[in-house]
Amino acid sequence: xxxxxxxxxxxxxxxxxxxxxxxxxxxxxxxxxxxxxxxxxxxxxxxxxxxxxxxxxxxxxxxxxxxxxxxxxxxxxxxxxxxxxxxxxxxxxxxxxxxxxxxxxxxxxxxxxxxxxxxxxxxxxxxxxxxxxxxxxxxxxxxxxxxxxxxxxxxxxxxxxxxxxxxxxxxxxxxxxxxxxxxxxxxxxxxxxxxxxxxxxxxxxxxxxxxxxxxxxxxxxxxxxxxxxxxxxxxxxxxxxxxxxxxxxxxxxxxxxxxxxxxxxxxxxxxxxxxxxxxxxxxxxxxxxxxxxxxxxxxxxxxxxxxxxxxxxxxxxxxxxxxxxxxxxxxxxxxxxxxxxxxxxxxxxxxxxxxxxxxxxxxxxxxxxxxxxxxxxxxxxxxxxxxxxxxxxxxxxxxxxxxxxxxxxxxxxxxxxxxxxxxxxxxxxxxxxxxxxxxxxxxxxxxxxxxxxxxxxxxxxxxxxxxxxxxxxxxxxxxxxxxxxxxxxxxxxxxxxxxxxxxxxxxxxxxxxxxxxxxxxxxxxxxxxxxxxxxxxxxxxxxxxxxxxxxxxxxxxxxxxxxxxxxx
Amino acid sequence: xxxxxxxxxxxxxxxxxxxxxxxxxxxxxxxxxxxxxxxxxxxxxxxxxxxxxxxxxxxxxxxxxxxxxxxxxxxxxxxxxxxxxxxxxxxxxxxxxxxxxxxxxxxxxxxxxxxxxxxxxxxxxxxxxxxxxxxxxxxxxxxxxxxxxxxxxxxxxxxxxxxxxxxxxxxxxxxxxxxxxxxxxxxxxxxxxxxxxxxxxxxxxxxxxxxxxxxxxxxxxxxxxxxxxxxxxxxxxxxxxxxxxxxxxxxxxxxxxxxxxxxxxxxxxxxxxxxxxxxxxxxxxxxxxxxxxxxxxxxxxx
Numbered sequence: 001x002x003x004x005x006x007x008x009x010x011x012x013x014x015x016x017x018x019x020x021x022x023x024x025x026x027x028x029x030x031x032x033x034x035x036x037x038x039x040x041x042x043x044x045x046x047x048x049x050x051x052x053x054x055x056x057x058x059x060x061x062x063x064x065x066x067x068x069x070x071x072x073x074x075x076x077x078x079x080x081x082x083x084x085x086x087x088x089x090x091x092x093x094x095x096x097x098x099x100x101x102x103x104x105x106x107x108x109x110x111x112x113x114x115x116x117x118x119x120x121x122x123x124x125x126x127x128x129x130x131x132x133x134x135x136x137x138x139x140x141x142x143x144x145x146x147x148x149x150x151x152x153x154x155x156x157x158x159x160x161x162x163x164x165x166x167x168x169x170x171x172x173x174x175x176x177x178x179x180x181x182x183x184x185x186x187x188x189x190x191x192x193x194x195x196x197x198x199x200x201x202x203x204x205x206x207x208x209x210x211x212x213x214x215x216x217x218x219x220x221x222x223x224x225x226x227x228x229x230x231x232x233x234x235x236x237x238x239x240x241x242x243x244x245x246x247x248x249x250x251x252x253x254x255x256x257x258x259x260x261x262x263x264x265x266x267x268x269x270x271x272x273x274x275x276x277x278x279x280x281x282x283x284x285x286x287x288x289x290x291x292x293x294x295x296x297x298x299x300x301x302x303x304x305x306x307x308x309x310x311x312x313x314x315x316x317x318x319x320x321x322x323x324x325x326x327x328x329x330x331x332x333x334x335x336x337x338x339x340x341x342x343x344x345x346x347x348x349x350x351x352x353x354x355x356x357x358x359x360x361x362x363x364x365x366x367x368x369x370x371x372x373x374x375x376x377x378x379x380x381x382x383x384x385x386x387x388x389x390x391x392x393x394x395x396x397x398x399x400x401x402x403x404x405x406x407x408x409x410x411x412x413x414x415x416x417x418x419x420x421x422x423x424x425x426x427x428x429x430x431x432x433x434x435x436x437x438x439x440x441x442x443x444x445x446x447x448x449x450x451x452x453x454x455x456x457x458x459x460x461x462x463x464x465x466x467x468x469x470x471x472x473x474x475x476x477x478x479x480x481x482x483x484x485x486x487x488x489x490x491x492x493x494x495x496x497x498x499x500x501x502x503x504x505x506x507x508x509x510x511x512x513x514x515x516x517x518x519x520x521x522x523x524x525x526x527x528x529x530x531x532x533x534x535x536x537x538x539x540x541x542x543x544x545x546x547x548x549x550x551x552x553x554x555x556x557x558x559x560x561x562x563x564x565x566x567x568x
Numbered sequence: 569x570x571x572x573x574x575x576x577x578x579x580x581x582x583x584x585x586x587x588x589x590x591x592x593x594x595x596x597x598x599x600x601x602x603x604x605x606x607x608x609x610x611x612x613x614x615x616x617x618x619x620x621x622x623x624x625x626x627x628x629x630x631x632x633x634x635x636x637x638x639x640x641x642x643x644x645x646x647x648x649x650x651x652x653x654x655x656x657x658x659x660x661x662x663x664x665x666x667x668x669x670x671x672x673x674x675x676x677x678x679x680x681x682x683x684x685x686x687x688x689x690x691x692x693x694x695x696x697x698x699x700x701x702x703x704x705x706x707x708x709x710x711x712x713x714x715x716x717x718x719x720x721x722x723x724x725x726x727x728x729x730x731x732x733x734x735x736x737x738x739x740x741x742x743x744x745x746x747x748x749x750x751x752x753x754x755x756x757x758x759x760x761x762x763x764x765x766x767x768x769x770x771x772x773x774x775x776x777x778x779x780x781x782x783x784x785x786x787x788x789x790x791x792x793x794x795x796x797x798x799x800x801x802x803x804x805x806x807x808x809x810x811x812x813x814x815x816x817x818x819x820x821x822x823x824x825x826x827x828x829x830x831x832x833x834x835x836x837x838x839x840x841x842x843x844x845x846x847x848x849x850x851x852x853x854x855x856x857x858x859x860x861x862x863x864x865x866x867x868x869x870x
Contacts, residue, residue, distance in 0.1 A: 047732070048725040164726045167733065297664070304594065305725045329603065330596050 016248060016394030016420070019240035023211045025100045025204070027240065027282060032059035035257050035284035043089045043160070043289045048301035049168055051160030053089050055284070058096065061159075061193055065097025066204035068196030073128055073150045077102035077210055080219060082126040082148070083268065084108040084117070084135065087289040090154035090189055091267050092277070094130040099236075100204040102211050106219045106231070107268040109548055110135050116229070118142040124219050124231055124427060130154055130189065134172070137180035151186035156291060158189055213237030219427050220270050222368035231427035232368045241420035242371035243278045245392035249376045250279075250362075253336045254310070259285035260334070261310040262302055264293035264317060269549050270372040271342050275312050285310070296320040303327065307334040314342040316550035319349050319490055322356065323512065331357045337379060341366055343551040344458060344476045346483040347385035363388055365458055369442055371421040375456055386480070387455045388448075395419035397456065399448055404438075412459050412472075415448040416441045447474075464554055466495030467503050468532045475554065478505060478535065481528045485521065487513035492544050492552045493535065496561045507535035508544060508557055516540075574749060575814045581742050582811050583713045585649065588735010589674070590717020591728040592653065597671055607665060610787065611672035614780050614801040616680045620644045622775050624688050630764040630771075634696040635821070638689060639828030640768045642698060642809055645685045647673035649805035651739035655840045659847035661796035669800045674714070678707045696825070698816045706812050742807040743833045750830060754823075761827065769831035773839050776802035792854070795847045803840055806833030 021027040032040075036056040044050045053061070069075045081098045083105055085091045098105045106124045108117065110132055117138060121129070128150035131139055136153055143151070156172060157165035173179040187195070200206075217239055219231035247254065261280045265272035267289070280287055288306050292298055296317070302308070311332075313321075318340065321327045338353065338361040345363045353361045362379055365388035366372030375397070377389035391397045399413030400406060407413035422442045425433035436443045447459045460474040467473070475493040482491035489512040498504035509521065518538045525534045545556040602608070623644020627637040648670050656666035682700030689697050717735070721728025751758065780801025784794035809829035817825050 044725075045729075047729045048721070049729040050725055161726060164730065167730065301725065304596070325603070326596065326600055329600055 013391060013396050013419070014248075014393040016241070016245060016392075019213075019237075019244050021240060022213055023099075023208070023215060023236040024217060024239060024278075025096075025208060025211065028059065028062070028096055028100070029203075029205065031282055031284055032056060038257060038284060039286045040281065041089055041092055041287045041289055042306065043087065043157070043291065044302045044305070045157070045168055045291070046298040046301065048305060049157075049160070049164050050305075051089055051157060051165060053092070053159055057159075058092055061093040062096035062100055063202075063204040064193040064196040065093055065189075066100035066196070066207060067200040068152075068192045069097065069101040069103060069128065069150075070204075070207055071199035072192075072195045075101065075103055075127060075150075077207065078104060078216065079128075080104045080106050080124045080126040082106040082108050082121055082124065082129040082131075084110050084112075084129060084131040084139075085154060085268070086110050086132055086134075086156065086291045087263055087267050087272075088132070088154070088156050088291055089159040089289070090130065090132070091289070092281075092287075093159075093193075094152070094154070094189070095267075095277075097204075099217055100207060102207045102215070104216045104219055107221070107270075107273065109266070109268055111548060112138075114138045114141045118145050120221055120229060120231075121146040121148060123229075124221075128152065132156060134178050134180075136182040136184055136186070140182045140184050143184065151184050152189055152192045153184070153186045154189040211236070213240065216424070218273075220273075220368050222270075230429055230432055233424040233427050234371050235424060238371045238421050238423060239274060239278060241394065242274055242373050242392075243282055245394060245419075245421060246275060246279045246373050246376070247282070248393045249389075250337070250339070250379055252380055254279075254283050254285070257284040259283060259309045259336075260288060260307050261285050261312070262288050262290070262299070262306075262308045264290045264299055264302075264311070264313060265342070265549050269342075270368045271314075271366065271549065272312065274371055274373065275339060275341075280310070293317065296324055297326075300324075300326050303332055308332045309334050309336045310338065311335065312339040312341075314550045315340065315345045315349055316343075316490065316546060316552070318345070318353050318361065322349065322352050323489065328356060335359045337362065339364060339376070341372075342549050344386075344480075346480050348480070348484045350385055365389075365446075365456070367444055367446075369423045369436065369444075370417065370419070371423070373421065374415075374417055374419075374444075384451075384455065387451070387457045389456065390454060391417070391456070392419070392421075395421070397450075398441075399450055409452070410449065412447050412449050414462060415444045415446050415456070415458070417444065418442070464494075466493075466505055468495070468498075468505060469501040471532045473505055473533050475505075478507065478525075478529065478533055481525060482507060482509060482521065482535075484528075485516075485524050487511060487516035487520065490544060490552070492554055492557055494554050494558050494561070496537065496558075497565060498536070501532075504536040505534065506537040506539070506557075506561065508539050508541050510541055510543060577745075578742065578807065578811055578814065581738055581745075582710065582807055584731075585735045585738050585742070585807060586710045586713040587717040587720070588732050588738065589649070589670070590714035590719075591721045591732040591735065592667065593671060593714075593718055594721065595718070597667065598675065600668075606787075607668045608672050610784065610789070610797060611669035611800075612676065612680075614669070614783060614797060615647055615673040616645070616676065616684055618779050618783060619772070619776050619801060619804065620684050620688055622779055623772055626768050626771050626775065630768050632764055632768055634692045635824035636765050636768065636828050638692055638696050638698060639809075639813065639825045640772060640832075641688050642685060642812065643804050643806070643829050643832050644772055645681050645688065646804045646809055647677040647681070648800050648803055649739055649808065651736065651806070651840075652800050652803035654736045654739070655799050655803060655844050656796055659795065659799060659844040660792075660851040661799060661847065662793050665793055665796050666800055669797070678704055678711070681707060695821075698812065702816050703812055706808075706815060710808070739807060740837060742810075743837050746810070746830055747834060751834075757823075757827070761831075765827060766831065769828050770835045770839065772804070772832055773802045773836045776804075777839070777843060792851060795850070799840065799843065799847070802843075803836060804832070806836060809833075 032055040040055045042052040130152045157168035218234040221229040263276040341364040362377040364376035377383040396418040478493040489510040492508045495503040496506045545553040682704045686700040777798045781798035784797040
């Protein structure tokens with residue numbers, strides 16, 4: 001549809017204007033002053049109950065929390081503070097408080113098992129934790145193994161109006177029985193703020209000494225899917241650069257102080273952290289936080305009650321929304337654009353979304369180690385489905401073969417990048433760092449192709465490739481073909497050992513149409529894929545294993561098959 | 569018999585219940601409901617064909633005198649209330665379906681309740697009949713708080729959500745109120761009440777559950793949806809029935825007709841609670857079985 005304009009050779013990166021601020025607390029203070037009375041965050045429960053904080057309140061509460069950490073807990077600049085919170089009003093207060101204190105935030109998935117928590121807390125050397133009460137019992141089980149000396153407990157309906165918050169909490173505690181008993185020595189977030197305010201009145205800018213672009217802001221753990229989780233070290237400069245990079249690509253549809261963004265993805269994940277939280281905060285947007293987007297019906301009241309202008313999500317979230325009648329019958333009227341990432345978007349899903357909402361859904365590419373945004377499709381210009389667009393301003397990208405040499409134009413190669421958003425390395429893991437950071441180039445492990453116009457396409461993860469009789473099969477391609485079938489809700493493709501071809505393609509399919517049969521899929525694929533790419537095995541499932549943000553976990557499917565093979 | 573004050577209190581509570589029902593709805597819900605012919609069909613058939621038939625059949629089989637028959641048939645003709653949504657929530661039913669059926673039955677209540685009630689009470693002596701206009705008027709008046717509830721939800725989601733919960737809980741509170749204020753003063757009556765009346769009052773709910781479930785399975789709804797439909801079919805808007813009787817009869821006549829709606833309201837709380845606990849267990853077991861199937865398919869961590 002959009003004819004590519006040929007361009008010669010490698011392009012230099014588009015220029016990036018430097019951030020106006022040396023560190024995040026300076027940005028937060030400026031923005032909060034500018035938009036003081038505007039609502040910054042609203043947390044929406046599935047039944048519509050909600051609480052909100054204005055920019056001024058976020059600023060004041062996070063100042064108090066910074067004082068609590070520094071003056072009451074006696075933490076020092078650079079000390080790690082773990083945050084184990086779902087999307088809720090406690091999150092921005094705690095996170096910004098940690099940064100204002102000059103400490104380093106350690107984002108932690110609230111659904112982690114005690115063993116995973118223990119690893120992350122020990123590895124990061126966290127001295128304090130802010131945890132939601134729903135999971136306090138898990139912390140109790142492993143606290144002794146860690147260096148954590150200060151435990152702050154937050155409630156899900158933190159900062160809600162008292163009656164409403166009381167009802168939400170009572171339902172969680174007495175009906176859902178999700179608030180476990182614990183014997184932790186802990187303070188509540190409300191008490192911590194009061195202690196902080198009492199200890200030091202006034203702003204937290206007193207802790208900015210020594211804080212600069214090179215100061216560590218965040219330890220973002222990644223790689224849990226392959227062995228041990230490592231903490232990517234992201235500085236204030238990394239994050240500020242990445243938010244300017246994101247803005248450079250999306251500013252045309254982000255009006256300061258006018259946007260309402262729906263945050264259904266968890267803020268402890270780098271995608272929502274940077275794109276929804278930092279970028280939208282920087283632009284004075286109203287951020288609508290949903291604690292749990294599953295089932296997707298939990299988003300209904302958020303869409304009904306707030307004039308959502310921006311959404312970000314992963315393929316599975318968009319796909320799920322498109323299967324909801326309340327959504328398709330009344331698509332959001334104020335929407336300006338949507339951003340997709342985290343895992344490959346399927347062209348069929350993008351097409352249906354854009355047709356329904358009449359607004360663009362742009363796909364981007366990123367990874368924790370790059371804060372995370374590396375590239376995005378243009379918001380207003382021409383774009384092709386299944387591409388990840390152009391590198392963000394200030395980002396150099398090259399494609400290399402296994403020896404690190406550039407691949408020929410149009411050939412697939414590992415995507416390497418260099419730019420101001422690239423992490424400083426993995427926390428206390430020089431060997432692991434040396435494996436991915438070479439001469440300033442971040443080796444992503446993703447295989448990409450560069451089209452003649454410079455637009456990038458991700459072909460697949462290096463380790464997800466299926467090798468059928470010596471031919472590379474990219475699972476993404478096969479999944480996308482399966483997803484085109486109207487009877488298919490979603491699909492996952494992996495390689496399984498095969499006596500004849502080495503590996504064979506195996507497809508897991510969740511049906512939209514219960515009458516869909518394997519033969520329908522066979523003929524569908526036969527019409528669209530070369531023979532070696534076609535799935536040999538099909539299996540229908542009720543659902544697919546996924547990460548917290550909805551990325552399909554192919555490795556779990558592979559593990560199932562391998563264990564079945566071993567048993568046989 | 570209830571005092572004037574109690575009648576007024578009941579009316580006010582009924583208003584709040586309808587306010588809560590309104591706060592659980594949006595105009596979009598109505599529009600969505602109209603797009604779902606299966607849901608509408610099931611809702612209409614269970615509310616306005618199956619339960620009325622259950623009521624009439626029970627009244628005939630048990631050979632109830634007109635005073636009781638009218639009470640029973642009235643209860644059988646009423647739409648489902650928000651109470652059924654609460655029980656469905658607690659029993660892990662399909663909430664959207666429950667809501668849809670309540671929406672549909674309420675939407676059509678102003679028209680269908682008087683019509684069917686008139687039809688089914690044709691053979692009953694005139695003095696015992698409930699004038700259909702009366703029923704229509706009560707239902708129409710109750711539409712006002714429903715609309716206000718919808719407005720409240722749009723205006724302030726927090727207010728809407730709180731009222732939705734309060735209204736739903738009040739359905740149960742009203743029944744407790746009846747137990748506390750009505751039962752002690754009428755225990756003599758309760759002791760002399762023939763067993764047929766009890767059978768009718770309890771049977772309407774219990775047979776309603778069974779018929780609703782059977783019908784749902786017949787029209788090929790899965791088991792979880794069928795459980796939702798069963799609860800939705802058996803649970804009628806009890807307080808509404810009590811209110812209509814209070815506004816239609818006086819004196820000892822009122823007391824006699826009131827008996828079945830009150831008894832129904834008392835017993836439906838018990839039977840629905842029992843059923844809810846049971847359904848909840850079944851759903852939990854089904855969910856666990858699904859999870860186990862998945863875990864079993866995964867390799868053990870060793």
